[in-house]
Every structure is written in structure tokens, then in C-alpha cells.
Amino acid sequence: MHFPAFPLILLLFTKSSSCIPTATQEFSAVPISKQIASLSIEFCYIVDYLGDNGSNKLSKQLLQNIQDISGVPPLIRIGGHTQDAAKYCSDCSETLVNVFVPGNLEAVNVTYNKNLFSILNNHVPSEQQFIFGLNLGQDIEIFPQEEVEAAEQYLRDSRVQSYELGNEPDFYGPSQRAAPWNVQTYTSQVVSWIKEIQASTKTKRGWQFGALAQEAQWQGNFSIPEFNVLDVPENIKPLVAYSDHTYPYSICSSATAALVSLPGLMNHTTTVNYFTQWIPSIQAAHSVGTLFYMGETGSVSCHGKNGVSNTMGAALWELDYVLNGATIGMDGVFFHMGTPFYYSMWQPVEFNSTAATVYPTCVSFLSSS
Ligand SMILES: *[C@@H]1O[C@H](CO)[C@@H](O)[C@H](O)[C@H]1NC(C)=O
Ligand SMILES: *[C@@H]1O[C@H](CO)[C@@H](O)[C@H](O)[C@H]1NC(C)=O
Ligand SMILES: *[C@@H]1O[C@H](CO)[C@@H](O)[C@H](O)[C@H]1NC(C)=O
Ligand SMILES: *[C@@H]1O[C@H](CO)[C@@H](O)[C@H](O)[C@H]1NC(C)=O
Ligand SMILES: *[C@@H]1O[C@H](CO)[C@@H](O)[C@H](O)[C@H]1NC(C)=O
Numbered sequence: 001m002h003f004p005a006f007p008l009i010l011l012l013f014t015k016s017s018s019c020i021p022t023a024t025q026e027f028s029a030v031p032i033s034k035q036i037a038s039l040s041i042e043f044c045y046i047v048d049y050l051g052d053n054g055s056n057k058l059s060k061q062l063l064q065n066i067q068d069i070s071g072v073p074p075l076i077r078i079g080g081h082t083q084d085a086a087k088y089c090s091d092c093s094e095t096l097v098n099v100f101v102p103g104n105l106e107a108v109n110v111t112y113n114k115n116l117f118s119i120l121n122n123h124v125p126s127e128q129q130f131i132f133g134l135n136l137g138q139d140i141e142i143f144p145q146e147e148v149e150a151a152e153q154y155l156r157d158s159r160v161q162s163y164e165l166g167n168e169p170d171f172y173g174p175s176q177r178a179a180p181w182n183v184q185t186y187t188s189q190v191v192s193w194i195k196e197i198q199a200s201t202k203t204k205r206g207w208q209f210g211a212l213a214q215e216a217q218w219q220g221n222f223s224i225p226e227f228n229v230l231d232v233p234e235n236i237k238p239l240v241a242y243s244d245h246t247y248p249y250s251i252c253s254s255a256t257a258a259l260v261s262l263p264g265l266m267n268h269t270t271t272v273n274y275f276t277q278w279i280p281s282i283q284a285a286h287s288v289g290t291l292f293y294m295g296e297t298g299s300v301s302c303h304g305k306n307g308v309s310n311t312m313g314a315a316l317w318e319l320d321y322v323l324n325g326a327t328i329g330m331d332g333v334f335f336h337m338g339t340p341f342y343y344s345m346w347q348p349v350e351f352n353s354t355a356a357t358v359y360p361t362c363v364s365f366l367s368s369s
Contacts (some may be wrong), residue, residue, distance in 0.1 A: 025050050027080030030324045037318070038075040039345070040296045042338035043133055044082040044107035047096045047119065048137065049348045055123035056348050058156045058356055067125040077131035077160060077295060077334050078120075079211070084137025084176075086110040086165050088146045095119065105303060114194070117154035129161045131208055131295075136166025137176050141193055162206040162240040164295070166297055168213035170222045176315070181338030183222040187230045194236055206240035211295055213245050216277040224281040224292075233288040241331070242285040248274055249308075260305050262313045271320055275328060282329040291331040297321075298335055310359045318364035335361070344358040 041049050049059050061071040080096075095115040098107035122132055134144035144165055148341035151160070151301055169186050177185075194207060209232055210224060224242045233239050249265065251257040264270065273333055278294070299309045299317065308314060318335065325333050337344035339351050345362040347354065 006359050015160040026027075026154045029262045033331055034072050035068045035075045035332055036326050036330070037322045038077070038332045038334045040077040040079060040334040040336040042080040042082055042106065042336065042341070043078055043086050044096075044098045044110050045117070045338045045348075046078050048339045050119050050123040052095050052115075057345065058358070060123060060125070061347050061360065062346060062358070063128065064125045067127055072127045073125045075129050075131065075332060075334070076233055076354060077133065077164065077208075078131030078256065079131070079167050080296065080338070081106050081137075082110050082337065083133030083164075083169055084135055086112065086133070087143050088149070088150045088320075089113055090146075090150070105338065110185050112149060114154045117151060121154075121156045124159075127358055128159065130155075130159055131164055132160060133167060134163055134165045136169060136190065136193070137172065139176065141196065144193065145197050145200060148203055149287075152201050152203050152205075153163065155257045158204075161207050163203075164211055164243065165209050166193060167296075168209070168245060170219070171213040183226050183230065186222070187227065187232060191232065191235045206238040207220055207236050207332050208241045208242045208293070208295065209236060209239060210242050212243070216244065216281055217244055225284040228284050228288055233290065239288070239290050241291035241293045241295070242281070243293045243308040244281060246294060247298050247301035248301060249305075251305050252302040257305075260308055262311060265299055265308060265317050266313050266320075268320055271317065272324055275321070275324060278330070279328055285331075286329065292329065293332040293334060294325060295332075295334050296328055296336045297333060299345035300343060303338065303340070304343050304344070309343035310361065312360045312363070315364040318361055322364070 042067070042101055048056070051059070067073045089111040090113065092111050094113070096112040099109040100107050132155070134147050136144065148163065151163075167340070169190075169243040172181055175235065184322065190209070197203065200366065209227060212219065212224075214222065216223065227233075227242065227317045249260045251260060278292075298304060299314050304310065322333050335343070335345060337346070339347055339349060343361070344359060346358040347356055349356050
């Protein structure tokens with residue numbers, strides 16, 4: 001995004017109750033990354049978004065518009081639950097195949113071939129970069145190893161910002177990992193897999209670590225500050241970013257669904273208070289010279305709520321969120337999308353008899369450019 005590198009915009013959105021700039025606030029202001037507002041696309045829907053035999057014209061144009069205005073399009077992280085169900089398949093004939101089960105909008109298995117990488121190379125603006133999600137969830141090391149081998153061979157270097165091994169590992173259930181599964185067992189598995197993948201594939205590309213699901217206030221020691229204690233920065237190089245996820249509201253259960261409201265979402269005081277819980281994580285990332293990303297986020301978890309997540313009010317919330325996030329030191333805020341999800345910025349192809357469409361939330365990019 002094209003924010004001016006002046007303190008003014010930070011001061012306007014500072015969490016201080018005073019509107020009068022103070023010397024301290026002015027000196028603490030830093031330029032905001034042009035990619036502060038970025039995107040996360042659910043792995044199983046990436047071909048919907050970017051096209052298969054030809055580019056998706058809507059997505060290409062929207063990303064190109066941002067690049068034309070600010071010089072770079074938003075970063076795109078390709079991940080989510082379905083990155084933990086994805087496998088590279090060298091002899092599959094179709095670009096990407098999803099296996100769905102009734103009542104679940106996220107594929108339970110995803111297989112893709114090398115054509116996916118040609119899409120990522122060619123169906124996007126010239127400056128597009130990706131964070132590429134790898135499968136940790138299924139607990140089979142050959143899966144991420146083959147994914148990296150293929151990405152090293154077919155995905156252009158300039159397209160890759162980093163790899164991310166595993167989605168929301170702090171929420172892996174008993175079907176994914178035997179007990180004990182905690183910050184030590186997670187860290188030790190991921191560190192050893194990454195080192196082995198680096199040795200076998202010779203990759204020099206960077207890594208994004210974490211992608212934690214839990215809110216910072218409830219993480220206990222399964223947290224970014226604890227990764228520093230456990231020597232993640234000494235072991236994972238290059239460590240590009242630490243990542244957390246959050247959705248302030250949820251329709252995953254009827255109890256939480258009852259609390260969802262657009263006025264609640266748009267309340268600036270609530271937004272500012274809610275995000276202060278990430279300050280220790282942001283500081284921990286910066287203390288080891290790495291970025292802090294809110295690496296997957298949106299208004300309402302379990303794919304958004306119609307009439308809340310796809311409204312102009314949600315766009316205003318996103319803009320407020322991004323600017324407040326920048327003020328407290330976040331280096332990127334990655335809004336999640338999937339073809340059928342209400343919090344998506346756009347729906348790239350026809351779905352369920354609804355034509356491809358751009359949602360009002362897309363405005364949060366243009367107005368911040
Ligand atoms: C892409 O082209 C191939 C070869 O022409 C064809 O078999 C395939 O069905 C096409 N896929 C899509 C999604 O159009
Ligand atoms: C999904 O993939 C796993 C691992 O390859 C396999 O064991 C399982 O049978 C697959 N499930 C479905 C529904 O295809
Ligand atoms: C994390 O917290 C758990 C539960 O309080 C404790 O058993 C464990 O030893 C802690 N781990 C570290 C690395 O401090
Ligand atoms: C916004 O939230 C704050 C704190 O939770 C509350 O005191 C205030 O009344 C809310 N404002 C509106 C307009 O609802
Ligand atoms: C598809 O459309 C029908 C009718 O509008 C709606 O009831 C249903 O929830 C939609 N399904 C999805 C997955 O969005």
C-alpha cells in the first residue's frame with residue numbers, strides 16, 4: 001500500500017486518546033510497508049483465484065491496479081487448513097484436484113502438479129510475491145520435502161518471499177499428533193524438518209514460522225516469545241517472519257455466532273484494545289530482527305458472516321485494523337480469502353449460481369493505496 005512515510009498518518013491513528021502529537025510519538029513513527037495490507041488465499045482455492053489455462057482476468061486486474069498505484073501488489077500467502085492437506089504429485093494430469101466432503105468448504109485432500117507453479121509465475125503482476133504453505137499437518141516429512149523440491153525447480157526465485165511449514169499447529173488435534181504436542185515438540189519437529197529439507201533440496205529461501213491460531217492472550221508458552229527462548233532464530237535461517245492468526249469474531253459455534261455484530265466489529269476502541277495483546281509478540285519478533293505478520297486474518301472465523309463480513313463497514317474495520325496494526329508494529333496483515341467465503345475481498349469465479357464479484361472490502365486496499 002502506498003502510505004506516505006510521514007508520521008502524520010500514524011499520529012492520526014495512534015491509540016493515544018490525545019489528538020495532539022507529542023515529540024515521543026513523532027520520533028517513534030516509522031514508514032509503513034507498502035504491503036502492510038496483504039492477502040492470504042486458502043490453498044485449495046488458489047487456482048480459482050489465479051486461473052488455470054489462462055489467468056483469472058478479474059484477479060489479475062485487481063492485483064495489477066494495486067501495483068500500478070503503489071509499485072507492488074499485496075503479498076499473497078497461499079495456505080490455511082488445506083495447506084496441511086496438500087501434496088505435490090509429479091505424475092498427476094490436472095493442475096490441482098480437491099477432494100471435498102459434504103458440509104465442508106475446505107478440501108480434505110489437495111493434489112497439485114508442476115503447472116501450479118507456472119500459474120504462480122505467469123498469471124500475476126510482475127512484482128507479485130508469495131509465501132508458499134507446506135504440509136506439516138499430515139505428519140509425513142516426504143510431503144513438504146517434495147513440495148519444496150518442486151517449488152525450487154519450477155517456481156521462479158523472484159516470486160517467493162518464504163515457505164511456511166504448517167498451518168495453526170497449536171490447534172492440531174489428536175488425529176494429527178499424538179500427545180505430548182506442545183511448544184517444545186512442535187518446535188523440535190519443525191526445526192529438524194526444515195534443516196533436513198534444506199539439506200536435501202539445497203533451498204536457500206526464507207521461512208515463516210508459527211502461523212499460530214490461538215489469540216496471544218490465551219497462548220501460554222505456545223507463543224512467539226517462547227520461540228525465541230527455544231532458539232528458533234539461531235536454528236532457522238533465513239527466518240523471514242513470525243506469524244500469528246486471528247479473527248475477532250467467530251461463527252464456528254452458535255454461542256460465538258450470537259455475539260457477531262457489525263457495530264461491534266466497527267468499534268474503534270474495541271479494535272485498539274483487542275490488538276494490544278499482540279504487542280509482546282511483535283516486540284519478540286523485532287528483537288531478533290524478524291518481521292511480525294498477522295499472517296491470516298479476517299472479521300469472522302469459519303468463513304465470514306453474510307451481511308457483516310462482506311460490507312462497507314467491514315472495509316472500514318479493515319482499514320482501521322491495518323493502520324492500528326502498523327502503529328503497534330505489525331509488518332503485514334494478511335486478509336484471508338476463499339471462493340465461497342464471505343470475508344473474501346473478491347470471489348474470482350462463479351460459485352453456487354453467483355457470478356464472480358468484488359466485495360466492498362476490496363475498497364480497503366484502494367483507499368489505503
Ligand atoms: C486446460 O487445458 C487442458 C489441455 O487443453 C485441458 O485438458 C483442461 O481441461 C483445461 N483445464 C481447464 C480448467 O480449463
Ligand atoms: C487423503 O490423503 C491421505 C494421505 O495421502 C490418505 O490417507 C487419505 O485416504 C486421503 N483421503 C481422501 C478422502 O481422499
Ligand atoms: C509451557 O507450559 C506448560 C504448561 O504450563 C509447561 O508444562 C511447560 O513446561 C512449559 N514449557 C516451557 C518451554 O516453558
Ligand atoms: C465501543 O466499545 C467501547 C468499549 O468496549 C464501549 O464503551 C463503547 O460504548 C462502544 N461504542 C459504541 C458506539 O458502541
Ligand atoms: C448456496 O446458495 C443457497 C441458496 O442461496 C444457500 O442457501 C447456500 O447456503 C449457498 N451455499 C453456500 C456454500 O454458500
